[in-house]
Amino acid sequence: MKIYIVVNLVLLGLLALYAVHLFNSLVARRNEIKNAFAQVEVQLKRRYDLIPNLVAVAKGYLAHERETLEAVISARNAAVVGLAAAQAKPGNAQHIAELGQADAALSSAVGRLNLTLEAYPELKASQNMQQLSEELSSTENKVSFARQAFNDAVMAYNTLKQSFPAVLLAASFGHRDDAVPLKFADTLAIKSAPTVSL
Amino acid sequence: MNFFEQQHQARRKTTQLVNLMILSVLALIVLTSLPFVYTGFEDYLNGTGSLRDALMAMAVIASLISGVVVIGGLLKYRELRAGGKVVAEKLGGRLINDNARSLDEQRLMNVVEEMAIASGTITPAVYLLPDETINAFAAGLTPENAAIGVTQGAVRLLTREELQAVIAHEFSHIFNGDMRLNTQMVAVVHGLLVLGLTGAYILASQLKIESGKKRDLRMVLLGMFIGLVLCAAGFAGNFFANLIKAGVSRQREFLADASAVQFTRNPQSIVGALKKIGGQGSSIRAARAGEFSHLYFSAGVSNPLSRLFATHPNLSERIRRIDPQWDGNFAPAQAGSSPQV
Numbered sequence: 001m002k003i004y005i006v007v008n009l010v011l012l013g014l015l016a017l018y019a020v021h022l023f024n025s026l027v028a029r030r031n032e033i034k035n036a037f038a039q040v041e042v043q044l045k046r047r048y049d050l051i052p053n054l055v056a057v058a059k060g061y062l063a064h065e066r067e068t069l070e071a072v073i074s075a076r077n078a079a080v081v082g083l084a085a086a087q088a089k090p091g092n093a094q095h096i097a098e099l100g101q102a103d104a105a106l107s108s109a110v111g112r113l114n115l116t117l118e119a120y121p122e123l124k125a126s127q128n129m130q131q132l133s134e135e136l137s138s139t140e141n142k143v144s145f146a147r148q149a150f151n152d153a154v155m156a157y158n159t160l161k162q163s164f165p166a167v168l169l170a171a172s173f174g175h176r177d178d179a180v181p182l183k184f185a186d187t188l189a190i191k192s193a194p195t196v197s198l
Numbered sequence: 199m200n201f202f203e204q205q206h207q208a209r210r211k212t213t214q215l216v217n218l219m220i221l222s223v224l225a226l227i228v229l230t231s232l233p234f235v236y237t238g239f240e241d242y243l244n245g246t247g248s249l250r251d252a253l254m255a256m257a258v259i260a261s262l263i264s265g266v267v268v269i270g271g272l273l274k275y276r277e278l279r280a281g282g283k284v285v286a287e288k289l290g291g292r293l294i295n296d297n298a299r300s301l302d303e304q305r306l307m308n309v310v311e312e313m314a315i316a317s318g319t320i321t322p323a324v325y326l327l328p329d330e331t332i333n334a335f336a337a338g339l340t341p342e343n344a345a346i347g348v349t350q351g352a353v354r355l356l357t358r359e360e361l362q363a364v365i366a367h368e369f370s371h372i373f374n375g376d377m378r379l380n381t382q383m384v385a386v387v388h389g390l391l392v393l394g395l396t397g398a399y400i401l402a403s404q405l406k407i408e409s410g411k412k413r414d415l416r417m418v419l420l421g422m423f424i425g426l427v428l429c430a431a432g433f434a435g436n437f438f439a440n441l442i443k444a445g446v447s448r449q450r451e452f453l454a455d456a457s458a459v460q461f462t463r464n465p466q467s468i469v470g471a472l473k474k475i476g477g478q479g480s481s482i483r484a485a486r487a488g489e490f491s492h493l494y495f496s497a498g499v500s501n502p503l504s505r506l507f508a509t510h511p512n513l514s515e516r517i518r519r520i521d522p523q524w525d526g527n528f529a530p531a532q533a534g535s536s537p538q539v
Binding site: 043141142146 | 309312358362461
């Protein structure tokens with residue numbers, strides 16, 4: 001009889017230990033996601049801060065391309081608003097989707113501007129412009145690497161909370177919904193057929 | 199084979215080699231102590247002594263021998279424990295964090311920050327080496343005190359993508375703890391060398407003829423025997439431990455190449471960097487370059503015993519692992535360079 005009780009107590013203790021461990025891992029993974037998203041935001045913010053500089057440098061050379069420049073500025077301002085909304089309510093899927101669209105619009109506006117710049121070799125060769133385009137391309141890379149890291153963190157969290165036996169407990173620990181991976185400009189670009197102009 | 203499989207394979211081979219290293223050091227210590235306790239076991243087999251005595255004698259001798267190895271190893275480990283910054287400064291590097299003097303240096307800093315984000319580690323100290331060849335290294339035992347060094351030639355001759363791949367390769371060494379592993383292996387190798395040197399010292403002291411002193415011939419012979427056994431075991435062990443260490447180092451290079459592909463998702467960039475090294479050379483001129491050869495991106499010092507002791511796999515083999523369709527041509531060497539692979 002005594003042995004029976006002891007065995008049960010030990011089993012209960014092990015279960016409790018597992019529950020504590022699971023609770024802590026879930027919290028750690030969720031915080032990793034938050035941190036990774038903060039990193040994405042930091043890099044997006046940096047990108048939006050750099051774009052007015054790009055426009056300022058280009059303005060002097062591109063007097064008759066005002067439309068292109070204005071399109072970049074308005075797309076940038078829309079993206080800043082989207083980023084602020086997403087930061088105010090972290091994890092809100094709708095805001096993230098809106099930010100994704102605004103960012104995609106900005107990317108295509110900057111892409112058009114870059115195409116225009118091809119026609120101005122002296123602008124491209126200027127010291128300011130070289131520095132700026134290095135900073136911009138580095139920031140673009142950082143945005144995409146930060147997204148890669150964010151999506152990896154989301155995958156680790158979802159795998160943990162969906163696997164057995166964690167799936168039995170995760171909901172009662174307050175981890176009801178799966179985290180959503182980021183879908184940004186690329187998703188839209190992949191869905192639309194590539195256009196080649198000659 | 200995709201890059202995750204390649205990483206898995208390199209990790210598995212590393213584990214096998216490290217286990218082999220541990221087993222061979224243990225076997226070496228047991229084998230070395232056997233001659234000294236031979237009489238004890240003989241007594242036991244003849245029925246005159248007990249097994250316990252024989253084993254006790256063996257334990258004492260074995261712990262003496264391993265004591266020499268451990269002390270030798272620890273001394274070397276303490277010497278090598280210095281952070282990455284010390285290594286970078288010994289190689290003549292200049293710190294460029296927050297101190298970039300040109301567009302190229304700013305580009306290098308940006309690439310390092312990008313890879314820090316991709317691999318999820320903190321941004322290390324970045325040093326620029328004056329050499330005009332293409333090479334890079336990572337040093338430091340923990341991510342916190344790690345440093346990455348890049349040669350002037352790499353910054354000047356590689357494209358942005360290729361530089362990114364080289365930096366990603368170095369981040370993999372930080373990320374996978376290769377510096378710690380390598381330092382531990384260097385310590386073991388050095389411990390065995392100290393064992394051999396101890397033997398050589400005992401041997402030499404017995405051979406020294408001191409006039410006017412009469413010595414017991416049997417004692418001299420015993421001393422010479424001890425010295426000879428320790429010497430043979432130490433130097434043979436050192437030789438084979440070096441072989442295993444080089445094998446581990448080569449596996450970690452494959453692992454780092456595969457991780458570079460994982461971080462950049464761009465296999466052509468690392469292939470491009472390796473091809474340019476094939477055409478341009480990667481030697482590092484600093485006087486102390488040899489000490490840190492295992493840290494480099496590509497072999498920094500040429501080794502006469504080449505393949506067996508090489509810390510880096512053959513360039514062609516590294517390229518073929520990532521790009522099996524490679525035609526075997528390196529990027530053309532530039533004027534004034536001595537190709538060295």
